[in-house]
Structures are given as C-alpha cells and as structure tokens.
Amino acid sequence: MDTSTLTGLYRDMWLIRAFEQGLEREFEKGNVPGMLHTGLGQEATQAALAWHLKATDAFFPDHRCHGINALAQHRHGGDGERVMAELFGKATGVCSGKGGSLHSADPAVGNFGDNAVEGSYMATVLGVALAAKMRGQPNVACAIIGDGTVGRGEFHESLNMAAIWDLPVLYACVNNGYAISMPVGEGHASADIVDMVQGYGFESRQLDGNDIVEAWTVVGEAVEHIRSGAGPYFLEFKTWRWQGIFAGEFRPEAEVKYWKEERDPIMLAGEALAGRGVDQAELDAIERETTDLIEEWIAFAMESPAPDPVKATADVYVGWEVDSR
Amino acid sequence: MDTSTLTGLYRDMWLIRAFEQGLEREFEKGNVPGMLHTGLGQEATQAALAWHLKATDAFFPDHRCHGINALAQHRHGGDGERVMAELFGKATGVCSGKGGSLHSADPAVGNFGDNAVEGSYMATVLGVALAAKMRGQPNVACAIIGDGTVGRGEFHESLNMAAIWDLPVLYACVNNGYAISMPVGEGHASADIVDMVQGYGFESRQLDGNDIVEAWTVVGEAVEHIRSGAGPYFLEFKTWRWQGIFAGEFRPEAEVKYWKEERDPIMLAGEALAGRGVDQAELDAIERETTDLIEEWIAFAMESPAPDPVKATADVYVGWEVDSR
Amino acid sequence: MTAADTAAPKRAARTPRKARDRVRKVAFTRALNDALDLAMSKHDEMFVIGEDIAEMGGDFGVTKGLLAKYGPERVRDTPLSEAAIIGTCAGAAMVGMRPVAEIMFADFIAECYDQVVNNVAKMHYMFDGQFKAPLVIRTACGGGFGGGPHHSQSVEGWFLNVPGIVIVAPSNPVDAKGLLLASIDSDDPVLFLEHKALYRSRAEVPPEYYTTPLGQAAIAREGSDVTVVAAMRMVPMALEAAEEAADAGVAVEVVDLRTIRPYDAETVLASAAKTGRVVVANEAPKIGGLGAELSARISEECFSDLKGPVVRVDGLDTPIPFSVPLEDVVLPDAQDIAAAVSTAAQY
Amino acid sequence: MTAADTAAPKRAARTPRKARDRVRKVAFTRALNDALDLAMSKHDEMFVIGEDIAEMGGDFGVTKGLLAKYGPERVRDTPLSEAAIIGTCAGAAMVGMRPVAEIMFADFIAECYDQVVNNVAKMHYMFDGQFKAPLVIRTACGGGFGGGPHHSQSVEGWFLNVPGIVIVAPSNPVDAKGLLLASIDSDDPVLFLEHKALYRSRAEVPPEYYTTPLGQAAIAREGSDVTVVAAMRMVPMALEAAEEAADAGVAVEVVDLRTIRPYDAETVLASAAKTGRVVVANEAPKIGGLGAELSARISEECFSDLKGPVVRVDGLDTPIPFSVPLEDVVLPDAQDIAAAVSTAAQY
C-alpha cells in the first residue's frame, strides 16, 4: 500500500471517529433521538470496506455503520451531512428522518439501508446479488453483520443459498467479541466465526480488523474475487467496539485497556504513517479537518427543520394513499 | 449383532413396510384423507432408531415416520392400531384424529409429534433436551429430519444452541437424496450433510441407512454417547425413498432400479439372515405375521368411529372453552 | 384510496364481452399459469422462485411449463428456505426486478413473516420512497381437504394489521388471472392468496393479457335485501346461499372483495347502505379476522342505514383439525351463510 | 369463556385493601421483576431465557438480580436465535417445565412467528390435549420514544386471529405483577406485552404474591355517559381524556382489557350497553387491529343499545417513523381519545 492510500484511509478513519464522537456528544445532550450504537474502535474495518465498494455495488450497513454510510457519501459524491441529519430525524436526512440510525439508506451511493432486525438482510442481500448476476453486472452485494447475527437462522439460509447459486455476496462479519453482553464464544459453537462457515464451501478468511493495511488488502482481494464471478466470500474481521453495553461496561478492565490503548486502529495507522516519514503536523491536520467537517455536519443537522408532517403518511404504498389524522 | 437381534430388526422393518404398503393401498382407495408420505425404502433407518429409543426418550418423527410411530407403540406397550387409526382420522387415533399423518404424537411411548412445518421441531427438540439436562435425566431428545430440512434457518439455530449448551440431542438426518424434486446437492452447499455440520464442533457421522447392521450399531453408539452426557450427535443416514414425487417419478430410471432392487434394506437383511442360516420359511412367516397384523390394524381403523364433533372445539385452551357453532 | 392500476376497466374484467367468442373453460390453476406466462413475456425483469416450481411446476401445477419456456435463471427452484426466498425477492425488487415467489402452503409464510412484515412491507416507507418492493408472494391457503393444522390455514388475518402489504384474494379463475397480472404490474408488494378449494374451479377465461384492478371489489351478484361481503372460497358459497335465499324471496347482493388490503370500502359501504342488512363471511377464525374489520367499518359508517346488526359467519376459534368431519365442524359453509342471510333478512 | 385462574379475586388485585399499609411505589419494570422472582421461588420448573437477560438483567432491567439468585441454569442467556428461544420454551413446556422467554423487542417476534403460531398455539389442540404449552413470552412493545420502524410496533394485531394463544397486556404496575404471575401459573401459552412507555410508570404494588386473573377486564374508571375500551398505554391516555371530559360534564367509563385474547366480552359489552356510547382506543394501525374486533363485537351485540356508532381511535395505517414529530403524527394520544369522547358524547 502506498503512503498516499494509507493517508487517505487514515483520513477516512478519522472521519468515522469524529462522526461518532460528535454524535455521541449530541446524543448525550439529548439532541439525537432513539438509540445509538457507534462504530468507535472499528474504524479500520469500516474504512477498508468503504474504500473498495463502488456506488454501483450495494452494501447493507449494520447498526454501527454511520461511518461507512458517511464515507460512501463522501467517496461517491453525496452529502455526508445528510447521513448526520438522518440521525437527528430531520427533513434533510437521507431518509427525511423516517429511518434514523437503524434505517439509513441512500441507493445512489450504494447504501441499501440497515434493517434493525439483526440478520434479516442476510436474506435480502441474496436478491441484490442475484439481480446483478442475472444482469451480468460485476457488482458486489455486501452484508455487514455483527458476530451476534451468526445466531440467526437467516445466517445459514443466506450462506447456503449464496453457495448453491454462486452469488456475488461479500459477507463482512464484524466480530467484536460480544453481542451486547454475550461473548462470541459463549453464544456460538466457535468464537472464530470462520470455523462455522467452512461447510458452505466458499472462500472465507479471518483477519485483523484493526490493522488498516491488512483489512484494506484482504477486502480488496475478496472484492476482486467476487467481481470476477468467482462466487461469495466471507470475511471475519476481528475487532473490538469501544462502546460497552449501553452505558455500562461488562468487559474485563484489562481487555478494555488493551483494545483502547494498544489496538486503536487510528493510532496504529498513525504510527505506520509516522514510520513512513509522514510528520505529525499532517496527521494533526487530518484530525482537525475531519473534526471541523463533522462539526459542520452537526450544525447542519441541528439547524435543519423537522420533516413535514405529511411525510408521516407518505410512501406507505406506491399505489394508494393512506388516511391522515 | 446376534442373530436374534437381527431377526427382531427384520421383523420391525417388515412391520414398517407392511404398514406403509397397507396404508398406501387404502389411501389410493380414498380411505385415508389428506396427504400421504411413506417411509418405504427407509425401513432400516427407522428400525434402527426405534430400537434404541426408550419410552422415556423423546423423538420428533418426520412426515415419513408412521413406521417409527408404530414401532414405538409396539416396543413400549402401546397400541399400534391407534397410529393407523390416526391416519384415517378416527376417534381411536393417538390424537383422536385431530393430528393425522403429519401430527401424530403419543408421549407415553416417547413420540413427541411431527410438525408439518419442516424443520420447526429442530427448535422444539432443544427444549426437551434442555429439560432432561436440567433435571439430570439420561434422556435423549431426537429430531428425525429429512435432507430438505437442512435448508431451514432453524437447522442452524438448533445445532448452534445444542452445541453451546451441550444438549442431549440426537439429530437423525434422513438423506434420501431429494426434497420433493430438489436433489440434495443442488439445494445445499454439500450433498453430504455431515460436511455442513462440522462447524458446530460436536460428533457427527454419515452412515449407510439401508444397512440395518450398520445403522443399528451406529445409532446405538450415538445414543450411548448422548446418554452419557457427552453432548449432541448428528447422524446422516444415506438412504432413498421408494415414493417418488407425489404420484410421479422424476428420478433417473437406473437410480430407481438400483435402490429398489439392489439396496432394499429388507432384502439385504433377509440375505444376511439367510447367510447366518435362518431359513426362508422363518422369514416368510415374519412377512406374513406382520402383514396380517397390519391388516388387523387397518380393519380396526376402518371400523373405528369418526371423532365426536365436540372434539372440534376441545383443547384449544386449557383455561377457556371456545364457542361451537 | 386510489387504485394502483387505473388503466384496467372497473369490474369489466369478469368476462370482457368482445372476448366472448374466444373464451375457453379453464381451471383456476391454469388461469394463474397463463398469467405468469404472459407476465414473464411482458416483464424481462420478472422471475419466479420457490420450492419445486421449476421442473415439477409447483405443488399445484401453477408454474408448469415456465421452466421449459423461460429457463432456469428465471424459474428458480430453492431449498426449504422460506426466509431466504422472500429475502431474495425483496433484494431483487430493490434493484428493479419483479420477483414472484411461491410459498407452497400459506401456513409456511410464518417462516418468513419477518421478511414480509418488517422488511418488504416497510421498505418503501422507512427508506423514504427510495426503494420499491414490486414483488408478489403467491401461496395456497385455506382448508377443506383434510390437510390438517399446518396445511389448511387462512392467513390473511396475520397480515391485516400490517400497513404496506397488499393482500389479493381472488374467488374465480377470471379474476385470478387478471388480479395476478395486476399484482405483478403493481409497484407494491402483494400477498396473493390462492384458495386450494378453488384451484379446480373452471370458468371462461379470456386468453389475452388483461388486468383486474387491485383495490376494487366486484358485485358478484346484485340484490337489494341483504348484502354478503366475502372473498375467495366464501364467494361461491355466498352465491350458493344467495340462490337458496332467492327461492325464499330474499334478494342477496354478494360483494366479492378481491383485494383484502387495502380493501374497497366504497363498494362495501354502498352495498351495505343500500340493503341495510349485512352478512360478512370469512373462513378464518372470528376473533380478529377479516370479518371483524368489515363488520366494524360497516357498523360505524352505515350506522343509521343498518336495520339490524351485521352478522358474522366465520371459522370456529380453533386450529384446523385433520379429521374431515371435525374440519367440517370448524369451517363455515354455504349453509352457515344461508342461515346468517335469513337472520339478517328478518331485520 | 371461563377464567383460567378463578382463585384470584375479580379485580381486587388493583390495590388489595389489607395490603395497603405495606405498599410501596414501584416502577412497572420492578413490579415485573418482583413477579419473576416470586414465581421462580414458587415454581421449580420455571426458568427464564432470552438475550442478555442474565448478567445484564435484560434490555430494560426486568430480569435484574435473577441470575445471582437462581443461577445460570435457570436464567439463561442466548444468542440472537429467536426461533430457537421459543422452540426451547415449547419443548421444555411439553415436558412440564414453565419457561418464561424474553424477546427483547416485540418487533422481533416476527422471527419466531412460526414457533408461536404453528407450534405453541396449536400444540395442545392438534395433539389432542396430550401436551400443554405453559410458557410465557414477555416482550417490550409500543412506540413513542423514537425507536423507529423495528423497535416501536404494537404487535397484538399479528396474533389476534390465532386461536390457542393468550395475549396479556397490562396498563399499570399492579396489574403487571398480578397478570405476570397469573400468566406463569397458566397452563396456556401467554404472549405478555409490556408497553415500553409504561416501564417507568409507578404505583403502590403489594409486595406479596398475588395473581390478577387472565381473561378479565377491569373498570379503570366508572362512568355512565361514554365507554372507552383500551389496553396498555391507551389506558392512562383514556384516563387523561376522561378527566378532561369530566370537566365538560361527561362521565367516562374506562374499561381496561388487561387480556386481549381471549378478551372479556362480558365486561366490555355490559359497559357499552350501559353507556350506549363507545370509543375504542388502540395504538396499532386501524385496519385489522384490536379496535376492529372490539368495535365489531360491540356493534353487533349492543346494536339496539348504541346511541351512535362506535368511534375508533387508532394509530395511522403506516409503519412507525423514526423522527419524533412524525411518530407523534402517527400514534394516537390522549387528545385523540378526548376528541373521540366528545364526538361520542354528542350522540
């Protein structure tokens, strides 16, 4: 990986971090309604995925993917601030505030929307992939899922169907060690999810989700494989989320310390860049610029109007209107 | 296996065959309502399972398990003719005619009932197994499933949960090569189902489901393993069903011929017995006796009255009556 | 409420006059098969998917011949993975395909209930109109053939309270074809209910392409004394009851809903207001069924027109037992409708 | 309809007089937690199961402390496997256990819909009474907190047409505790709906073991002019509307259903017959919702008592949008009930 790519990824990761930190702050102030799950700590995984996915691909983001959603806008000419505004439930959001954190979509940049029923888009992704295959398009359909999703029946139905039909699906399983409070190895037959997908007979790989160089390289290979028509690919990113269990933290202190202090993907990338001679001022500038940008987005979201009440009854059906109050 | 055991199993297989052949004849005459799936050709698999399961164990029969249901009655002191009567929808049936072919249960002999939604009792079996484990009972909970069931999400949820909780579940997967018209290898990532369960990390084994000696031996080992508290076991019985796809036959002629003429489990067992010096007259007597018995059961079913109309509204709730017409 | 497909003539589809000389008596299943064939010719982006629908042509033969004509890419057999089937349709629909799924028995829609209710039905709304879900889920429903508790259910009640889904429920071969073609054309997701007891019913079905508009009821029989509102198998039963009532001098109007959600309140309420005596017939259990919605709506909106209470005819509040004599107790029949009609006629 | 548990005094559970001096103001969640604790002490065969219910005590804290007291065998965390959770409960119930499952959000019951509808609800019937399914499925339902389309639904409509299932829906902490204890005692499978907006509501809850009978409504407020039938969160809203109406001289009777299926038609119809003016309040969408069943039944059986049509107050026919101002449009509130009450009062 050349230094300019690594620098770009470093910037992308900072965009995610700044986004989530700013959002978390506003959430605590009560400006962001509903629930909030952040992608803090998982920036390398997300940046690597966002980098290789094109606007013509499709990804189904999970509940921690605000960062990917924002990067997709950024990379494919959309408006990142609309991702922010969606989380505030505003008229300017990507779904006019109707979807929120767990249902943000923007097909123009390849974002096919989260589904807050964990695992359900494991089934949906098949259809996007099948359509691409039937049409002869070299598109990738990517489902970004947490380790918790592995418990769901749809996990199996999806992998089996992708296997028998050789579909262009990238399964990006973000194994951050826990599903809420459930340790991955206690909830599943194996703590290593790759072990559980061997039976489907397609390519799979476990990788370090906090090492941006590894993540970017492996995702690139997997995407290439899929685009070439060689069938599905399952990636397990070993990573860790900074957010505990809601407010609380059930995980061992040493584990928290290790991941936050020694395995911070941005820190690691910063060190790598420093090792390549990039100076601290440049890195600081990236941090400052992305943080400033996010503050603009937050300001935009804050200032945006609430959705027009007519939106409440719009688009239930294409062919019918429904009654308003 | 001693000769008396083999002879007993031979008789059991004949009971299944006679049951299904008699039933098929009555179905064609219009005496058996609804749909009919027979276990013809799969007698060795069924007899082996029935032999090792106790009345205190629990099995969930699949849609071809009339034979197991009848054997369970036979072995555990119940009335086989009540299994027959159930299929005729009669008052004397094990479920008073309310369940029929796809919902015959009799917990007194360990029969926990089929569920016509294929795969759904993959989830239910967990609870029976968990209860046994919590109570410290050495019981086996067995789910008998077709290869088609492997497509269902519950297949995965069940195996995963049985694995993490080390439950006393025997998965008996009857791989007869097809789910209706879908060849097992086209519907699933592997034509060998055992390949697909490696990721769950517990014992599994593929075996010849038409060889009664092998089937009886392996089932015995698996049941012993489970009873000893060593956790779940997955068995894949390679076999073949004589019944085609409803009336039709889509399978290659050579395949049909091979399984019916060269791999008939009763024929193979008969040859083995002959090889051990059992004479043909004894074998013929077994065939005649079981066939006669089944004719009695059919006569019993035919002569039995229809259920009392009050049964139509009975037992919807335990705590409430529902309106009748 | 505006009809999705206003191009098709209101009610005219039942037996277009100019098509009369070309008509043939065909079965309900064949009419559906025709519709699928015509739709696949029309829509390149359409495919059909389900268990045993390709070589075997489906459990009831509705997809027969499509494999040979359109090939395995567009006529796809699947494993027993109902959630993945509907998920596949949903995803494909998101990118502009027009999938038609077959769920072998309606009872098994429970397996993919989440996909239907939380994904397909909400997709257009929750993503602010950015996606559409133009898919059709065909499925065989209803009792009366000794199918037992898992092969006999009337499932419309499971979806009545779910905004975003269209429920279509034909009662005869002509509508079956026209409604299926309209469902495939529709940009909304359609749950298309095929009552098994109707599969063998026959009628003169125009061979050409035509659509029967969604969201519009039909007056299956005109009458001025009592209105019977029904769908699917209850319609022929209502017509039978109407014959009987006619002998007793009672003129029954039978409203065939055809679309159950969103339903044609205008036609239903007009008939109820006209006759002032209403029977609602529904195969599913009474509590929380389609009959409840109709009875409530009619009672509320025709309050001063009603000469007596709406009479509900329903299945009993039980699962469907296997034994045929018991099933006969549980399911409503023409006699039950006839009895309700005479009750109403006495108001 | 006979009550499952006739031992418990009718309605008395709201605030047993003799318990008055020992009462404490506790939250709905705490009342539920009490009930689980008391039930686990009483029933050795009871266990609780669900996602994050053990160490974490559940998403809303309802199972807090149970792990420490009863250990990991009886307080079981699971992976995200809703079908396996309910399947496990069903199987365990078949052999006499008394499982209580938590499905984190009611919206996710769609994942195990088949287990509930095709297995749990039918088990007792289809196997001719040989098995019982004494299990409870607790789940957090309802909107009003910006949870968006998959964390805000009122799901009772999904199960109204399903015989065999009991649906319990408390409106206050006292009933929550008594109904949960009765549900666990019950030999029928219970879907126990906990409205999230009520979780923080507080009341004086008797600390001892008591049951509130299933299948019995309560008169939450007596009145002679207008009846409002409601459940869960609609009850406090109806009481608020009743206060407002009282200022205008209208005496509103509020019937709290408490059990939605099978529901207490006797109490509902008696109140409707008494006042002759009825409002039915329901958070879910109107079409095919609980309000439809109630309106139909009241309209049919109180036909000559009614002074005007039943007025339905419901959620709009939409999914629940994320944005709070939009959600406010979609969900009904006390003002909507008050408006309906004044409409009805004018009959």
Ligand SMILES: Cc1ncc(C[n+]2csc(CCOP(=O)(O)OP(=O)(O)O)c2C)c(N)n1
């Ligand atoms: C089907 C379903 N069950 C339960 C939930 C509630 N829930 C939301 S996030 C979550 C844990 C997900 O864990 P994981 O996939 O590991 O993602 P992480 O939060 O660790 O990134 C659960 C149980 C849900 N959204 N959907």
Ligand SMILES: Cc1ncc(C[n+]2csc(CCOP(=O)(O)OP(=O)(O)O)c2C)c(N)n1
């Ligand atoms: C969930 C579900 N989907 C579909 C069906 C319809 N169906 C009944 S049997 C069957 C095939 C089962 O195949 P398999 O498990 O291999 O059993 P076999 O008949 O070959 O013994 C299907 C699809 C069903 N009963 N349940």
Ligand SMILES: [Mg+2]
């Ligand atoms: Mg996780």
Ligand SMILES: [Mg+2]
């Ligand atoms: Mg098979």
